[in-house]
Structure formats: C-alpha cells, structure tokens
Amino acid sequence: xxxxxxxxxxxxNVWDEIVWIWRRTEAPRGCKVEIVEGLVTVAPxxxxxxxxxxxxVQRRLYEVIPEDWGVYQRLPLAVPTRLGLYxxxxxxxxxxxxxxxxxxxxxxxxxxxxxxxVSSATANNDRIHxxxxxxxxxxxxxxxxxxxxxxGPMVTLHSDPEGGTYRSLRAVEIGEAVALPAPFRxxxxxxxxxxx
Numbered sequence: 001x002x003x004x005x006x007x008x009x010x011x012x013n014v015w016d017e018i019v020w021i022w023r024r025t026e027a028p029r030g031c032k033v034e035i036v037e038g039l040v041t042v043a044p045x046x047x048x049x050x051x052x053x054x055x056x057v058q059r060r061l062y063e064v065i066p067e068d069w070g071v072y073q074r075l076p077l078a079v080p081t082r083l084g085l086y087x088x089x090x091x092x093x094x095x096x097x098x099x100x101x102x103x104x105x106x107x108x109x110x111x112x113x114x115x116x117x118v119s120s121a122t123a124n125n126d127r128i129h130x131x132x133x134x135x136x137x138x139x140x141x142x143x144x145x146x147x148x149x150x151x152g153p154m155v156t157l158h159s160d161p162e163g164g165t166y167r168s169l170r171a172v173e174i175g176e177a178v179a180l181p182a183p184f185r186x187x188x189x190x191x192x193x194x195x196x
Contacts, residue, residue, distance in 0.1 A: 014038065015080045019105070022085055032074055036125045038083035043121045046089075049194040050117050053145055054089050056192050057115060061092055064186045069112075070095050077108040079133040084108075086130055090115035090143070092184075108137035112183060115143040123148055136164040141181070147174065147195060155190050 011017035022040050025033045030045035058071045065071065074087040075098075085105065092113040097106050108114070114134050116126040126144060134142045135158070142158040153174035158166035159181065172178055178188045 015083060018083060019085065032087040034087050034125075035083060035085035036129050041125070043119070046117075046119065050089075050119060053117050053193045054115075057090055057143070057145075057188060060186055060188055061090075061113075061184065064184050065092060066094075066183075068095050069093065070098070072098075076105050077111060077114065077137075078105040079108045079137045082129075082133045082136055084129070084133040086114075086133065088114045088130075089117045108134060108139055111139050113141040113143060113180070114139050115145065118144065118146040118148050120148060131158065131166070132164065134158075135161040135166045137161075141184075142166065143178075143180075145174075145190075145193070147193075153195070155188070 011020065018035050018038060018040065022033060022035050025040050025042070027033050027042045032043050034041050034043070054073060061071045069092060072091045073089060075091045077086050077088060077091060079086070086108065091111045093111045097110050116122070116130060118126045127146070131142060131144070138161050140159060140161065144156045144158065146156065147153040154171050155174055155178050156169055156171040157178055157180070158169045160167040170178070172190070174190045174193055176190060178190060180186050180188065
C-alpha cells in the first residue's frame with residue numbers, strides 16, 4: 001500500500017483501503033466508527049442506560065473469567081472476510097493479543113464472547129450484519145441485548161457457529177435470567193438492566 005500526501009492511497013486490496021479510511025475518519029467524541037459490510041459508519045453516543053447495561057454484564061463476567069482475560073468495551077475486532085471492523089459494546093478475550101502493542105486490529109476470532117446492546121442507530125447492523133460477521137469469524141458466543149426487539153425487549157445468546165451462521169440460540173425476555181455456558185458458567189440477571 002502506498003500513501004500519497006496523506007489524502008490518497010494505492011491499496012493492494014479493498015480491506016486495506018477501507019481500514020485506511022476508517023483510521024482517518026473523524027467523529028465526535030463518544031461516537032463509534034466501524035466498518036460494516038464494507039461501509040465506514042458512525043454511530044452516535046450511547047445512552048446512559050446503554051452504558052449501565054454494559055457495566056452490569058462486565059461486572060458479572062469479571063467474576064468468572066481467568067485472570068489473564070479481560071472484558072473490553074469498543075475494542076476493534078476485525079472480520080476482513082466480511083469487510084467488517086466492529087467496535088462491540090463488550091468483547092471477552094485473553095489479554096495476550098492486546099499486549100503486542102502498536103496500532104493493531106484484533107481478529108474477531110480471538111474473542112470468546114462478544115456482546116452488543118442494540119440502539120435505534122445500530123439495530124440493523126447488530127441484528128443482521130454483525131451477527132453474520134461474528135458467526136463467520138467463529139466467535140463462540142454472541143450476546144445480543146435488544147431493548148428494541150419487535151416482540152418486546154429480549155436478550156438472545158447465539159452459540160455454536162458453523163459455516164458462517166450460529167446453530168443455536170436462546171432468547172429470553174429482559175427480566176429473565178440468561179445462563180452463559182463454559183468457559184463462563186454464570187448467570188446474567190437481566191432484571192438488573194434498565195430500559196435500553
């Protein structure tokens with residue numbers, strides 16, 4: 001890849017070009033910039049309730065993950081085969097890939113669990129595009145917290161990715177408990193979630 005005057009590149013492939021654009025996209029503080037299906041997108045600042053839900057889940061996960069793992073918010077996870085670079089609300093993975101330093105993207109396949117909290121700005125991406133991207137990357141668990149679901153507020157745990165799709169899912173209404181399987185073996189009490 002060759003860069004000319006900082007404003008133009010000659011890339012060897014579409015992925016490199018899109019990541020170059022992503023790195024240079026300016027957005028207001030608090031907004032997240034992602035690549036979804038090859039398009040650079042900017043999502044607005046999350047609500048306070050959205051952040052509270054993320055904190056509740058993160059607190060529970062820290063009780064059960066190994067010491068050398070972390071729960072990260074807005075960690076850039078790459079799925080180049082789908083031209084995707086997602087900044088999930090929660091990603092659980094070993095700390096080792098993050099210790100490498102420098103400006104790196106983390107392969108989504110390194111995550112053991114990814115969680116997205118649906119907002120009106122991200123609903124389509126979270127329910128469709130990221131679901132497919134995380135499945136294709138082989139992320140074992142995709143937790144979708146969807147306070148805007150058409151049938152009412154739901155939490156859906158997608159699991160068993162195979163052939164680019166999740167083979168299993170468990171959906172409960174917000175207010176009911178969600179059991180996470182190994183390696184987490186914990187229960188999320190969604191009754192603690194505020195309206196998102």
